[in-house]
Amino acid sequence: EIVLTQSPGTLSLSPGERATLSCRASQSVSSSFLAWYQQKPGQAPRLLIFGASRRATGIPDRFSGSGSGTDFTLTISRLEPEDFAVYYCQQYGSSPRYTFGQGTKLEIK
Amino acid sequence: EVQLVESGGGLVQPGGSLRLSCAAYGFTFSTHSMNWVRQAPGKGLEWVSYITGGSSTVYYADSVKGRFTISRDNAKNSLYLHMNSLRAEDTAVYYCASQGGAPAALDYWGQGTLVTVSS
Numbered sequence: 001e002i003v004l005t006q007s008p009g010t011l012s013l014s015p016g017e018r019a020t021l022s023c024r025a026s027q028s029v030s031s032s033f034l035a036w037y038q039q040k041p042g043q044a045p046r047l048l049i050f051g052a053s054r055r056a057t058g059i060p061d062r063f064s065g066s067g068s069g070t071d072f073t074l075t076i077s078r079l080e081p082e083d084f085a086v087y088y089c090q091q092y093g094s095s096p097r098y099t100f101g102q103g104t105k106l107e108i109k
Numbered sequence: 110e111v112q113l114v115e116s117g118g119g120l121v122q123p124g125g126s127l128r129l130s131c132a133a134y135g136f137t138f139s140t141h142s143m144n145w146v147r148q149a150p151g152k153g154l155e156w157v158s159y160i161t162g163g164s165s166t167v168y169y170a171d172s173v174k175g176r177f178t179i180s181r182d183n184a185k186n187s188l189y190l191h192m193n194s195l196r197a198e199d200t201a202v203y204y205c206a207s208q209g210g211a212p213a214a215l216d217y218w219g220q221g222t223l224v225t226v227s228s
Contacts, residue, residue: 032213033213035211035213035214035215037154037215039154043220044204044218044220044221045146045154045215045218046218047215047216050211050212050213050214050216051211051212051213051214054211056211056214057210057216088153088154090154090214090215092213092214094168095168096156096168096170096171097144097156097159097168098144098146098159099156100153100154100155101153103153103154
């Protein structure tokens, strides 16, 4: 079973700054099977990125994804107030079908 | 507009049973694989179960295998999760989520339904 480890656990930044979130897999993951989600308190997760770098429908271009193999990154180029939330990476496999990282909380500094 | 609406959550005693439902709107339900994902209070996301559009293939997390059963009724645009032998550690918000437009990802989610297992 592939384990996804996200870092940092908490990231404190100010609006307008750049955020870089990391997701490391315990073994190589196909880029086609790596996604990122945003979750705000009391809300369901929202798909941001799939296929490691493809933005989902309606996602602003300040969100970008990159990486390959075991190291993946979600970058938010200029933080807006609505971007402060928890972010999860996810990989798709056979069993279990989906695995999530433990999450990175992006908080206002 | 795509919408997923879960129902059926509530308070149940340890060892009890519950059936969750998810009604789908705004897309061709029968062509989408569907999933249940849960989130314990204050914790992260945990995938629970998966079913293909035609119900030919199902998968379960080890933590629920043998206790939970996923099913769907394409005529009713509905997804179900039958939960038996419930434990305190099954307490969570349960989300249904579709896998369709974005390969290998969950592109639409419901608002979730809370299941509390407690005596």
